[in-house]
Amino acid sequence: MLDLQTDIKRFYFKCSNCENKGEAVEVHYKGEVNDYGGFIIECNSCGSESFIQIKNPSDSFESRIVSHNFKVVRIVDFYFEEEKQLIKDNYKDKQARDIIAINGQEEMPLLKGAWKSKPEFRIDSTDKIFICPNCKANIESESYNDIAKNIDSINSEYKNLFNYTVKRSCPKIITYNSSTICNSCNNAFDYTAFAKFNGRGEFYASKEFYLADNTGFNPNVNGVYTREQSKRFLEKFVLRWSLIASKIIIVSPFIGFDKSLAIKTPYKFLNLLEWFLTLNSFEKTQVLIRKSEYGKIKEVIGKEIFEKLDGYGLLNNIIEEMNSSTPRFHAKFYAGVIPNGENSYVEILTGSYNLHEESQSMENLIFLRMNLNDFEKQYLEPLRIGNIPSSYKSDFDIVKIKNNKSNLIFPKLCDEIL
Ligand SMILES: [Zn+2]
Ligand SMILES: [Zn+2]
Numbered sequence: 001m002l003d004l005q006t007d008i009k010r011f012y013f014k015c016s017n018c019e020n021k022g023e024a025v026e027v028h029y030k031g032e033v034n035d036y037g038g039f040i041i042e043c044n045s046c047g048s049e050s051f052i053q054i055k056n057p058s059d060s061f062e063s064r065i066v067s068h069n070f071k072v073v074r075i076v077d078f079y080f081e082e083e084k085q086l087i088k089d090n091y092k093d094k095q096a097r098d099i100i101a102i103n104g105q106e107e108m109p110l111l112k113g114a115w116k117s118k119p120e121f122r123i124d125s126t127d128k129i130f131i132c133p134n135c136k137a138n139i140e141s142e143s144y145n146d147i148a149k150n151i152d153s154i155n156s157e158y159k160n161l162f163n164y165t166v167k168r169s170c171p172k173i174i175t176y177n178s179s180t181i182c183n184s185c186n187n188a189f190d191y192t193a194f195a196k197f198n199g200r201g202e203f204y205a206s207k208e209f210y211l212a213d214n215t216g217f218n219p220n221v222n223g224v225y226t227r228e229q230s231k232r233f234l235e236k237f238v239l240r241w242s243l244i245a246s247k248i249i250i251v252s253p254f255i256g257f258d259k260s261l262a263i264k265t266p267y268k269f270l271n272l273l274e275w276f277l278t279l280n281s282f283e284k285t286q287v288l289i290r291k292s293e294y295g296k297i298k299e300v301i302g303k304e305i306f307e308k309l310d311g312y313g314l315l316n317n318i319i320e321e322m323n324s325s326t327p328r329f330h331a332k333f334y335a336g337v338i339p340n341g342e343n344s345y346v347e348i349l350t351g352s353y354n355l356h357e358e359s360q361s362m363e364n365l366i367f368l369r370m371n372l373n374d375f376e377k378q379y380l381e382p383l384r385i386g387n388i389p390s391s392y393k394s395d396f397d398i399v400k401i402k403n404n405k406s407n408l409i410f411p412k413l414c415d416e417i418l
Contacts, residue, residue: 005030009103012312013096017048022067026054036078041070051091109277111314117278121210133216137184143191146180148206155203157406171197177402189215194243212243222366228358241336242282244414246389249335251288252355266300272357294322339391340414346375
């Protein structure tokens, strides 16, 4: 049954009698016969029974009640006329309430659990971030061509470690350390790229990897750029930090346009917001965005839907974080805290750029490095940002492929990853 084409929908609902919340999964077969029916469930909180209509109800791998705070009393199949009648007669006033049904939650960055949404590394030969240590030419294409050339051996190493690792814990990330040659000066350089560890055993394409580092990483970005370029730069730095930082800090008073423009062009605003939320795929980001932006998001999504989603705790954490943000600041910077023992340091991208849609409007940017203590004193204390971990999470395990051999590592220092 499971290899049929299926659609998975998530249902969030409340008990017919009290505020107890539950969750169910509906499996729908595309182009096949689907059984109509549902579940009679008993609330663990008040003991009342409720009925929730869901296709293909089952007690195993088809549609099911996920939450443990409701007990399934009976699976109802509308194929039988008497079961249909039973629901009509006895459960007319005992329907589960406030139901939200979401199709494709795993791809929606606005919501929690959007594990399928992925940021993108946009190769652009004009960006001076990953540059040759010798001649300063952009080396993005060279690195990606090298990954593509080696993708079969990467996949075979991945496959070797997959069975071993997934049985124990699921690693977060897979890295690839290699070297190739700069097309401009023919000098060799090392680079590190990475991807989210795929816990489902599917093979990688080279474009799923993100370039994160190269020999003598020393970006040359100080200057004036369009918003289009600034947004791409930020994307590349955040991706780099997703691998080597213990924390990414985003301080930007605003997300894009003012409120009236955001409401006038909701798709533009939501695209920008989703782009930003997707950058946090590796769950290392802490944000400081003005509280007013929380209200803006609420307005654009629609108050009623927003509050329902919020009520079920379905919103992306970053949106929740905005609700408790400080109101008054105009500072803007983006930073990655990089653990390296005594030599831990912070990379900072700062300037006039707010999180903003791509346009030809000009912004200025500066890249700096400073030690963690100075950064905390000079950047974080004034904004009362605390709790910055100077080491990786204890469960930050990485499958590292170097010299075409893979190992499972638990890095303490950034040097162990690169
Ligand atoms: Zn109840
Ligand atoms: Zn070169």
